[in-house]
Amino acid sequence: MKQFLSKIYKNQSNIYKVSLFLLAITLIIYLFPKGGKFKYDFQKGKIWQYETLYAPFDFAVYKTDEEFNAEKDSLKSKHINFYRVDSKIQENVIEQYKSKFAIYFPDSLYSGAIKERLYEVGADILNQIYNKGIVQAEQDNVPGDVVNLVKGNEQTSVFFGDLIQLSQLQHKISSILGSKNASQYAGTFYNLFFDDIKPNVFYDESLTNKVLEEELKSIVGTRGHVEKGKRIIAKGEVIEGERYNMLYSLRKEYESQLWSESNYNWILFGYILLVSITFLMLVLFLYKYRPLVYLNNNKVTFIVFNVLLMIFLTTVALKYNAAFIYVVPMCILPLILKAFFDPRLGLFAHVITVLLLGFIVPNAFEYVFLQIIAGIITIQTITNLHKRANLFISVAQITLIYILGYFGLYIIQEGHIKNIEWQTFGIFILNGLATLAAFPLIYIYEKLFGLVSDVSLLELTDTNSPLLKELAEKAPGTFHHSLQVANLAEAVANEIGANAMLVRVGALYHDVGKMNNPMYFTENQTTSVNPHDELSPKESAQVIIDHVIDGIEIAKKNKLPDRIIDFIRTHHGTSLVYYFYMKEKESAEDANPDDFRYPGPIPFSKETAILMMTDSVEAASKSLKNPTFSVIDGFVERIINKQIEEDQFINANITFKEIQVIKKVLKQKLTNIYHLRVEYPE
Template sequence: MRLPESAPRIAQRRSGRSPPLQRYPCHRDPADSAADSLAPCRQPSPTAPQISQRAGVHPAPPLDHHYLDRSPKHFRDMNKLPSRQLTFRALLFVIVVSVSVYFLPRTSENHYVFEEGRPWSYALLTAPFDIPIHLDSLSAARIRDSLQTHFEPVFTRDITAEKTIVSDYTTRLNSTTGLDITPSQRNQIIREIRNIYENGIVDRDTYSKIASGRLPSVRFIHDNVAISMPTSAYLSAFRAYEHLDSIFRDKGMHQALSATHLSEILQPNILIDTVTTRRLLEEALQKAMAPVGIIQQGERIIDKGDIVTTRLATVLKTYEEIADERGKGTISQHYYPLAGQILYMVILFGALYGYLCIFRRDYFDDDRTVLFIMTIMGLFTLFAFAMQAAFRTGLYITPFTIVPILILVFLDSRTAYFCHLIQVLICAIITSFALEFVFIQFIAGVVAIDSLKDLSRRSQLIRTAALIFIAYAACYAAVEIMQSGSLSKTEGRIFGCFAINAILISFSYVLMFLVERVFGFTSRVTLVELSDINNPLLRELSEECPGTFNHSMAVSNLASAAAGRIGANVQLVRTGALYHDIGKIKNPAFYTENQHGVNPHDALDQIQSARIVTGHVREGLALAEKAKLPQMIRRFISEHHGAGMARYFYTTYCNAHPDENVDPAPFSYPGPNPQSKETSLLMMADAVEAASRSMPEHSPEAISALINKIIDSQIAEGLHNESPISFRDVSTIKEVFAQRLRTMYHSRISYPELKKASSAEADNKKL
């Protein structure tokens, strides 16, 4: 059978021109990579009864709700979004913009982003007012440390406490009985205590500084005159007691010191004057930190291209502080910069929404995809802001290329490019060298996307990380050579930041796993893992249904060969084909490929047999649900027969009941019809491979006739009406199927038997 053709198509065929590619509302550009088809095309999704009516049959009995809604929710009219979805997108947009602006570093009209040792990237800046020139932070810190180290604190002598302590101890010593000391010894003890207090007793902390040499002298203020005194004679209360105990050799005097608890009575009489010390230290610091010069109003501060030295950096910071102080309370100081930041974010995220709405409308119509893109970009924006706030080179450490890698794996390369550009432009606002930053990050993103077209192994991420490091290093070196003329001023730690960045990129493999679990996406890596025949479900299929397993393997090879030719996702087709018939595990003997001489259908009527055969779709979905197979794999199970019929049992029943108006519903599969190129391709490969096994001969003509008959009949029944497959794709599929089947069923030469030599020849040979 030939495909029905319209007059324009016949004219094109006769003129020798290839027919134009059939366009659908969500058709993708063939230039996109095969990985782009991981996200299925969003088409209006008719229900199974509607598809059956289009095919000329009545609706099939509905499945349970648990298995009925298997078509993706994004197959809908893309010309109009429900108000709920529009509200969700608007709310998501507002949240991401608000959070990004909230955590964005605040700047005013008089604030500049610059780095010491780098060129000034703004226009000429002149002083609008007098600007004092202060010491730079390093010099100021050095002077401050020196002052605090050598500053003499102010102390006072507490004469009242000294007299009180000596008087109280004298009373205690005289009133204590049982002491074996003479009156002269009593006087000697009191005299030594007075001498110690005249020298001075300080607290423990002060004495530790004196003992370590950090406090060689202190000051006393008398009549507004500061007098410096050495601290060598000062003792702590504990050391004073030890001193007294050491100078008295008489046993009775030792007993007297212990019995009168002298160690508890001794208290410091040299006390630090904290208030005066702090005041004098602040005065000394203010004097030391006084401006060393002044830039007068109208004087040039810095011009574009000038290197920001340490002195200029200090002047610029002073200028910003004075400008902020003068601008307090003005609208322009607070609200204009904020308004500019909001507008900046709205424009960039609005551009992202515009791209999705115009060029990737299927993504824009899917809540899950929009949420994924906005979430990952919002989180990485906050991460970049935090890294820049924590480290001076934080933006060089931030692995920006993880965003395009994740979007490439789960969506497509074009969207990955655009999202990466938006991400880089968002973060460029917080760096002083926006052009350099955009150049380096954009090239790194291009390298990441181009080197990771088809991610199927972990080693590919390691290779990509290494290439990204090389790209970072090369771009940074190019910028340095262009600006300074050599690499002598290049900071080595920047390359260390690039190395850390490359290491962090390797963790995107973990993020892929999280994205799959949170958003329900399926990556190529997961598809490769599922295609392993040691997977428990495939192993069970090979053991319980060896014929079905061999059929699935053959269909997988046949369909994947055609998928590469029409731009479909090869890995998705290969994996989906392996699982499309897993429902036959429940009743393997009811399918001819698993039978061994006994056909259980002989004991059943046609309706019962049809119910069992069509039920393998339901059973397959149940097994897929139990095994937690991805949604896109389940679509191959539900769509590989579409809303077609078990034609053998239907025809047999009609022939057996010629006078009955046969209802086709019991003989129909639940559907839906294929919604993507991949599932359409599987339907064709499944039917062609199964039918080819019953061919009496496998000549090239017979194979081509079989392929045309099966595929043309599917198209005539409308089974592929909901799929974005084109007539050109169908023609290519037929060609690939014919080539593969001819290879599978090629004839072999017959090997001749070795004939025995005649007796005469044998005798001659003996002679």
């Protein structure tokens, strides 16, 4: 049991990676639409390049989207609106009429017979107009339209013009009074009815929409039938008209039937196989070409998370509306991976993601072509991400490539631009604007995954930062030395293609540990008093060695990124504090070199190796009394060759050719620092 647990512990990193990739494969397959893939790729108006196709089974001919939408629009335009009658309003108005009639027609002015006749006239007016119905609003109907009138549980169809609108009420009352020879009483009746008559017919939107939805659901999606064995299309024929409709229907029927219970396991196995192969390519790339990234589970998780995020966003857009798949800013993936790693890794992950999406998107060739081209442009154009203008310029270039690529593909497919969908260009512009979200995403990822981008490195180069200001105050000589090393290291990094910004930041902070005991380092000693005179060589060496440990603690306290702390940890490697070792040897020949050795580790990257070389050369150059070209040449060669002999660079991915270039640059820079001139003959 202990051996089993021990094996698990030793292989926990590999177990984590396997679990991560299995989870990623499972999530991707879950996100993929549940349907098979039709084995023929065709486009309307193109030539059928395959062999003559016969119907493999009986299937219905589906209506195209255009036909289906046209039928829906026709149904909507012919749909009859529903109006509901509120009978209580008529009852209330009649009650009000009974109570107010005596006020407007008093006994003092009207005799009993006349008053009784006028009462009957008024009641008849109310009955006539309410039996017709007083409508509240026109609701986009015209008088000739037929509407459904619902009263209680009864429904009748009437012309909208037969209903009385409020604007027609006065005319209707006048007409009824005229027919009853009572026009002279029109003013009194108007005043009597003015405040009480209200509409009793109202547009019923919910019922109208409900009936319309039921009618739309009843639309049949098919318009014919194809029997098994019937020829659908012959090789060389143009895909148009009825041929296109049959191919479209066959593909739809084929994909729906393919994902059936009998084929489910096989199709699922196919998806698992293809997605697994694609992810295997990513794993092999990391393992072979980016071993440091592969060994870091945090970085592997970050890469897989971003691939999954792009696939998730695209599948969501696809389910909502296939036309919006280009709104998803796929170029954010290579952009972000380039910011944290390198362009090659960013492009490779982008291509892998696009290939995975090629299984599910419509017009897969068009999608894959445009996305890969856009990814290449992203890698080539976006440099110095910390400069804001560069991102905007690059996004404009990416958007232009999308537009030009889509335009070219459309011309090839259609042969003209008459029916081009110009709104697609707007979608590409939205894609470009969404790509600008890379800036806040980089910041979020730095906090979530503990990574460092060029933007953060630029912030760390600010010499007015609290930590560097403290270093300048407590150890001004060390601060000046760090600036000199930063300049040298940056120049060297630019020459051999290393990360110049990272090297500069590492150089600025590599000696922050000297703040704890600044006077024990010669660059900070301004008087003839040397604290080491009171210490033994072994104690002095320990004080010098401790500045590495102190620097790591200070850096962690100030929340410097791990990549910067690596420079503090490795800038002396496992070299000796040579001066005090030789001093100890003078008094004790059996001096143990391990007591005078830095704890390490040795440099493990080009950048950390550059810092070790430039730091040693710059510090030792202060001891040169009469520097000449030959002195500087031998001085640089001696220091760096000694580091090579001590195997300080065996873990760093740096070549002998690059080391020779570094020597050359350092010699040139030191020559400029000491203002050496060519000696002219007398």
